[in-house]
Amino acid sequence: MCRNIKTLFNFEPPATDEEVRASALQFVRKLSGFNKPSQANEAAFNQAVDDVAAVARELLASLVTNAPAKSREEEAAKARARAAARFGT
Numbered sequence: 814m815c816r817n818i819k820t821l822f823n824f825e826p827p828a829t830d831e832e833v834r835a836s837a838l839q840f841v842r843k844l845s846g847f848n849k850p851s852q853a854n855e856a857a858f859n860q861a862v863d864d865v866a867a868v869a870r871e872l873l874a875s876l877v878t879n880a881p882a883k884s885r886e887e888e889a890a891k892a893r894a895r896a897a898a899r900f901g902t
Contacts, residue, residue, distance in 0.1 A: 822873055825882035830866075833873070837866035 818836045821828035841861045842848055850858040 821869075822876050823878050823880060823882050824885055824888070826885070828873060830870070833869050834862065834866045837862050837869055840865055 818839050819832070821832055821836060841858060845854075845858060845861075847854065847858060
């Protein structure tokens with residue numbers, strides 16, 4: 814899986830439309846192999862990003878859990894700690 818795609822479910826505050834679109838863009842880039850599509854493929858690429866983002870928003874809205882929502886700040890701090898341990902500071 815693409816390392817740039819982050820988990821968006823069960824966070825407080827919920828994922829923003831920008832976060833969902835960024836994940837959709839990374840997914841479509843991974844599938845297509847294009848970082849930036851040619852003009853000939855740009856319309857199809859952008860439509861795919863829009864479609865994936867819409868389905869992702871629908872998925873996030875329909876999921877349920879009994880687990881408490883995760884804090885974005887706590888998860889970001891954990892990620893920084895992992896990066897510091899991995900790469901040094």
